[in-house]
Amino acid sequence: MTTAPGTVLVVEDEPSIADVLAIALRFHRFEVMTAATVRAALALAERTRPDVALLDVMLPDGDGRELGRRLRDEQPQLGLVFLTARDAPAEIVGALGFGDDYITKPFDIDVVVARIGAVIRRTRPADVLPRHPPLRYGDLELDETTYSVHRAGRTVELTPTEYALLRFLVRNAGRIVPKEQLLRHVWQYEHTPPESTVVETYISYLRRKLAALGPPLITTRRGVGYGLA
Template sequence: MTTSRAQAGATILVVEDEPSIADVLAITLRFHGFEVVTADSVRSALQLARGVRPDAVLLDISLPDGDGRQVCRVLREERPELAVVFLTARDAPADVVKGLTLGGDDYITKPFNVDELVARTRAVLRRTRPAADPAAPPAPRPPVLRHGGLELDEATYTARRGGQDADLTPTEFALLRHLMRHGDRIVPKEQLLREVWRYEHAPDSTVVETYISYLRRKLDPLAPDEPPLIVTRRGVGYGLRPAART
């Protein structure tokens, strides 16, 4: 069995109060080369997250002492780069949207396929924990991407528009980076699903539309005198509005 360098040594915090599910997740993830710690409550989840500092959290919503979304909210404030995947029986669209709005990078409903869960966990980690070769010389500092008044610093994972900081989750950052790398070209939805989310076959997924909406809510108010930043080509995809020529 081999594990890609992007996930080598990655630690997963599983927050699940059902022992049988927690055991299955722990055994499966360890088999695939992850380090795993488990928690069964809001209190123990926060304690472990602060002590172990995992690379990703698989987070149930219904916990005996509170709501898992509370855990996500606290961890997002303390560690914006941390990958958070909700794992829950709540499959109503409103629950999915609320979980993603709070900063979740993915939302998997029960019952789940363990192979799909491992694949989606790896996909999230590829976005939030890029591969590194300890024997390689230090990589040059990545450039700052610019599009009009929008700046994206890939070294510090920060975004600014109109001189103001935008508070983006790792997935929002990855999506915006992909759009910026394509300038003012329209990027097909299928390409975004494949290259940002690593989904090979998800034609009916609404995750792209959801995250485009999040970016609009966060970026457009930073430049109220400018037209909306992201344009939609219905039935095709999304792109950035051409920057004003000076």
Template sequence: MNAGEEVGKGAVVLVVEDEPSIADVLAIALRYHGFEVVWASCLLQARARVAERRFDAVLLDVMLPDGDGRAFGRELRDGHPETAVVFVTARDAPAEIVGALGFGDDYITKPFHIDEVVARITAVLRRTRPADVLPARPPLTYGNLELDETTYTVRRADRPDGPRVEVQLTPTEYALLRFLVRNGGRIVPKEQLLRHVWQYEHQAESTVVETYISYLRRKLAPLGPSLITTRRGVGYGLAAA
């Protein structure tokens, strides 16, 4: 069994795609790698599928006959934060991509290679696999920050003796923060973050790291001083605890 099959085993993916031929190819490839696949051809069907059962990941076309897939992505993030969302889009403008990543975990541009789709879904699930299939782990702490690796929740206090308040993060935001915490006060090069958080190789020009760092800073800002530091031209780390 290969790595993709190990991750895919037991994982359920909702494919939201209005082109039956594309949906068939995606379903065949994902099932070959051990995923259970459910298909929806429009947003109306997708909402019904989500109401019926829980999904580990949603592969979501942005342009659908009954609306913009990004709106459904927002609904998933609000109502099902444990579900990973991977957008499929024919739009490759930076503004479109950054906008989608605000409530998704990854994106794939058309035309795509089917192996890339499987690899992206596999990579996302490696970092977002739900707690019910993972053994309990002790929380990670860094100063007033606490990460619960069993429930994938983050809490931070705004002062040393204050109560910790939960911070709502997407699965990818959580994975990025967790990797920074595990590296303590060390500056982590951008290329290393791309490899370990996104499983990207040789994509040093990608802006995905900067995008997610800005999301984390915005969400952590109300609960204390700036936590994430930047070493320009090198990477990112955490301020002294």
């Protein structure tokens, strides 16, 4: 019997959009649950513990971003992908502040399926985790078994995607990593989305969290990419 690639909670109040998303994800063997409200989504998530939640930002009884925060509080490893009809930088930054990806409407259904799969692969822990020695860079330490991060002995709270980005930078310490390479290896994008600002947004979050505990670590080579100082 083939194992499903993951369980997805789709929270969308427009029935036609919810149906299209559910049909496409089930075709690709995902287990899918749907909810149209914040209240229904919270109840479903508590019972089923999905791998990823695909959340419309505007819901009839609340804000999808606030719903995402509540779901993440209950299930820290839950992947969060936001659906938004707005593509203004402020909206994107708001969605990525604690989520793992965002998709703007109207969307390509194949892109949605690919993004959901990528988020699950980088946020869902393996059933059996081998013990790895910590990754270290200066006063930074990443535990690849527990997915925890410490700087100068203090815990750095990161989302799964922030952790994946920092881990890739640490593994490539001493060189500038091009933005396109980060998109391929961290976000698993086969093709760079036009005008994508996802890397820049996550770099800014990492900088802020790491700078709270020590001197700046992440450097920018304009027009090229990012590295560790």
